[in-house]
Amino acid sequence: MRANVSLRYSLVLPIYNEEQVLPRLIERIRLLIHQLDGETEAIFVDDGSSDGSVTYLRRVVAAEPRFRLIELSRNFGHQIAITAGMDAAQGDAVIVMDADLQDPPEVVLDLVAKWKEGFEIVYARRVKREGESWFKRFTASLFYRLLERMTTVDIPRDVGDFRLVGPKALRTFRQMPEHDRFVRGMFGWMGFKQASVPFER
Ligand code: UDP
Ligand code: MG
Numbered sequence: 001m002r003a004n005v006s007l008r009y010s011l012v013l014p015i016y017n018e019e020q021v022l023p024r025l026i027e028r029i030r031l032l033i034h035q036l037d038g039e040t041e042a043i044f045v046d047d048g049s050s051d052g053s054v055t056y057l058r059r060v061v062a063a064e065p066r067f068r069l070i071e072l073s074r075n076f077g078h079q080i081a082i083t084a085g086m087d088a089a090q091g092d093a094v095i096v097m098d099a100d101l102q103d104p105p106e107v108v109l110d111l112v113a114k115w116k117e118g119f120e121i122v123y124a125r126r127v128k129r130e131g132e133s134w135f136k137r138f139t140a141s142l143f144y145r146l147l148e149r150m151t152t153v154d155i156p157r158d159v160g161d162f163r164l165v166g167p168k169a170l171r172t173f174r175q176m177p178e179h180d181r182f183v184r185g186m187f188g189w190m191g192f193k194q195a196s197v198p199f200e201r
Pocket of ligand 2: 098100102
């Protein structure tokens with residue numbers, strides 16, 4: 001399939017006031033990069049944080065060439081932060097993940113394995129929502145039921161924005177001019193061979 005030498009991954013992490021978790025996050029990302037089988041960059045997208053996130057990230061990024069920082073001018077919301085990161089990404093495959101460590105970074109290894117089986121888009125699917133309130137689970141489920149009624153596009157359940165996107169889907173995504181973005185729905189709409197891997201939150 002793909003020769004390992006040409007593999008390159010971009011991790012895209014939207015950041016909004018994550019000062020508390022950043023030191024641990026950076027550590028986990030370093031470990032992950034070490035385990036990945038190709039050259040990897042990590043792109044942190046600061047979405048107008050008002051805490052110490054940017055100051056911290058500037059320092060980290062300055063010392064580590066594999067890390068990049070995009071600073072948005074204000075808070076745009078995480079769909080736009082994700083888009084900015086994916087636009088800037090230089091890897092063959094881009095992996096979008098939350099920064100708050102609710103989703104374990106090691107799952108990226110499973111996403112990559114599935115990608116190598118030939119799936120262009122690979123979702124990380126939550127199998128349990130431990131620690132999330134009844135209310136959050138209820139509203140999330142309601143949201144998806146409503147969404148399914150409103151659209152004919154297949155939007156996978158129990159997946160967030162934690163996913164791997166291969167080069168073909170990336171090319172398409174970058175050409176989509178949608179202003180009001182629901183990134184998850186856009187990937188469903190595109191087609192391509194998709195799969196998901198389960199993980200515990
Ligand atoms: N985030 C962002 N901009 C925002 C809100 C959140 O970039 O306006 C980031 C946040 O730092 C995290 C990810 O998007 O990395 C998901 O946010 P959050 O954890 O609040 O979402 P949830 O877990 O509730 O889906
Ligand atoms: Mg979260």
